[in-house]
Amino acid sequence: MRPVVAAAVAAATVFASLAHAGQFYPTPRFAGVAGLSHNGRIATGVIASGFNGAPAWRWTPETGVEMLPDFVDALGTSDWAQPLAGAVLDGKGIEVAALAYSNVPVVGPIAIGPYPGGVQLDNYQSSTYGVSDDGIAVGLAYDETGNSVAFRWTAATGMTRLPVNRPSTYSRANGISLDGSVAFGWNDQPDGYRTGVIWRNGAATDLVDADGNPVGEALAATADGRVVVGGGYYTANGSEAWRWTAATGTQPIGILPEDPGPARATPSRQSPRQRLAQLPTGPSPTGFLPPESFGFAVSGDGNVIVGASGAWPIRTATIWTPETGLQRLADYVTARGVTIPDNWFLAAAAAISSDGQTIGGWGLDAEGVMAGFVIDLHPERTVDAIVEATGTVAYNDLTSGPFVGAAVGTPVTLTFALSPQGFEIAPSRATSYPIRPGTFALRIGSASDTLAATPDGPAVMLTNDYPRSDGIHLFATPTVSGQTFEFELFNPGGDLFDSDDVNRIDRTVGPEHFEKASWQIMQGDRSLRVELGTVGIHDSETIFRDGFDPD
Numbered sequence: 001m002r003p004v005v006a007a008a009v010a011a012a013t014v015f016a017s018l019a020h021a022g023q024f025y026p027t028p029r030f031a032g033v034a035g036l037s038h039n040g041r042i043a044t045g046v047i048a049s050g051f052n053g054a055p056a057w058r059w060t061p062e063t064g065v066e067m068l069p070d071f072v073d074a075l076g077t078s079d080w081a082q083p084l085a086g087a088v089l090d091g092k093g094i095e096v097a098a099l100a101y102s103n104v105p106v107v108g109p110i111a112i113g114p115y116p117g118g119v120q121l122d123n124y125q126s127s128t129y130g131v132s133d134d135g136i137a138v139g140l141a142y143d144e145t146g147n148s149v150a151f152r153w154t155a156a157t158g159m160t161r162l163p164v165n166r167p168s169t170y171s172r173a174n175g176i177s178l179d180g181s182v183a184f185g186w187n188d189q190p191d192g193y194r195t196g197v198i199w200r201n202g203a204a205t206d207l208v209d210a211d212g213n214p215v216g217e218a219l220a221a222t223a224d225g226r227v228v229v230g231g232g233y234y235t236a237n238g239s240e241a242w243r244w245t246a247a248t249g250t251q252p253i254g255i256l257p258e259d260p261g262p263a264r265a266t267p268s269r270q271s272p273r274q275r276l277a278q279l280p281t282g283p284s285p286t287g288f289l290p291p292e293s294f295g296f297a298v299s300g301d302g303n304v305i306v307g308a309s310g311a312w313p314i315r316t317a318t319i320w321t322p323e324t325g326l327q328r329l330a331d332y333v334t335a336r337g338v339t340i341p342d343n344w345f346l347a348a349a350a351a352i353s354s355d356g357q358t359i360g361g362w363g364l365d366a367e368g369v370m371a372g373f374v375i376d377l378h379p380e381r382t383v384d385a386i387v388e389a390t391g392t393v394a395y396n397d398l399t400s401g402p403f404v405g406a407a408v409g410t411p412v413t414l415t416f417a418l419s420p421q422g423f424e425i426a427p428s429r430a431t432s433y434p435i436r437p438g439t440f441a442l443r444i445g446s447a448s449d450t451l452a453a454t455p456d457g458p459a460v461m462l463t464n465d466y467p468r469s470d471g472i473h474l475f476a477t478p479t480v481s482g483q484t485f486e487f488e489l490f491n492p493g494g495d496l497f498d499s500d501d502v503n504r505i506d507r508t509v510g511p512e513h514f515e516k517a518s519w520q521i522m523q524g525d526r527s528l529r530v531e532l533g534t535v536g537i538h539d540s541e542t543i544f545r546d547g548f549d550p551d
Contacts, residue, residue, distance in 0.1 A: 022338035027059050027372035032362030035077040035084070036297075036351040036374070037498035039505075040358020041428075042081035043351070043374050044074040056086050056100070059374070060499070062428035071100045071109045076130035079178045079223065079354070082468070082494040083110070085128040085137060097126040097139055097153070102465035102494055112153050115141035115161070126151070126159075130175030130183075133495060138162070138173035138183045148172060150185050150197075164197065164204050166190065171197070174219055182225025184218035196230050196250075207250050209233055215242060215250045220297045223354065227302030229295030239292035241307050241320070254326035255293045256309040256316060293318065293326065296349065299356035306349035306359055317346035317361050329359065333375050342366060346373065381503040382420055384436060384540040387460070387472075388508075389414040389487070390533040391519060393444060397526045401481040402447040412530045414487065414519075416440040417540070418460060418502055430463040431500045442485065442521075444528075449521075451485065452478040462500045470496035472535065476522065483523045489535060490516035508536030 027033055027043060034045045041061065046054035056074030058066045058081070068074065072095065076085035083099040088109045090096055097112035114125035119142050126141035137153040143161070150162040150173035162183060164171045169188035176183045183199040187206070195214035196207035207215045216232010216239065226245060233242040233252040240252035293309035303322055306329065308315040317329035324332070330346050340346070343366040351360035357377040365371040393410040396403065417439035422431040435458045440451045451458050461473040474487040492515045497505055511517055511532045519530040
């Protein structure tokens, strides 16, 4: 919606530091970042102790690494990192699919369990690889025959098998779009080569190249499922990363030019096996197998893809945009002001925030030990944030003040500016932000009111994962008219924010996100209550980007 900002808000002090200053964060050693939340403020990953059963962790810049008790293989996350996708070890040490929330140290993971009637092989039955914002989980499980199958799970229906075009061969769902509309993964061909698959509305679509040849593996998708990326597009260059849309089909996006292999040529009509046989297979300057690249993650608009390129075992983290093409991630972030620690090598980028400005992956640290990393390209911000809310009068028995007689259904608007100089109550959990003097405006019909000045000034507390819930809390505060105003929203699922940093929220939501939405004016035992329509928090640069519009 177009923000309607009071003239008082326009007069608020708005300032910004526009200098770009990115940040490199190392995460655990012997580990890699596997997923990032919407704004890149929460990362998840596993400690590399084997293919299965690796302990999981959760990271924020404020808290650092938090190990997740009893949770393993954290390979994916919803938009707001509520929940994480992974597995647990049951009482017999067998790995089964599970989800974990930020309160997992208290309540433990939520087990999804094995495929109905499925067997266990090598102490493994199932694992969740991805989860949507509405709690749809997908992954891999062994069925009753010991065949690995892609599954879909909801709390209502339990675990069901995703259909594939070759049900006798192996399949896996690598993830699901955040809106739950598209799952993606792979299904083997009879000769063992993988074919990328997209599942939409219960139907499986095999991904192929321009000549109808199977394309390897779908590894990530945008939040709406309109762009899917992956690896295994065989060209004269090798096995390339690719980008798919319904309009363009599957298109390769390149391999780093220093990798061995002939110059790029028009894709052949040969099969993937025939193409692979013609590629160089001997020792090369960068590895021992043919060159390949992967698209491991994609931004919300589908225009930033991160991954890796090279000849195994030596690969380099990459980034692709339509403007720059494929390039080394280290070159890209260095050009944008990020200092990579001396002697660090970025080997793979496996996760990216929705805006493409935070990237996670793994590499080798200065001592040559595998370690995870998060690179934040956001500029340092010291800008005000604007809170806006809309609603309608739900009840009113006030006998004094500007809102006497406001009828049920009368439109209500609320705007105020928050200073970014908040007081941290608990790291990455709750922060109190002062309301800028003179910016608060409550309008009901043609009448208005504002908050009274106090020695400490009114403040709003934002909570994120406290320990699981999110919220906006403006507790009972005196108004100029002598009444009391309260605006408190409580989100028990913890899927409202992925940070309590007021400059990282930039979101408008409706009442469906809140278990409690208390918006009222109190006069003794009388009150005016408002039914919430929308509430948004946006930084002032976003609000005023197109100029101030008082209408």
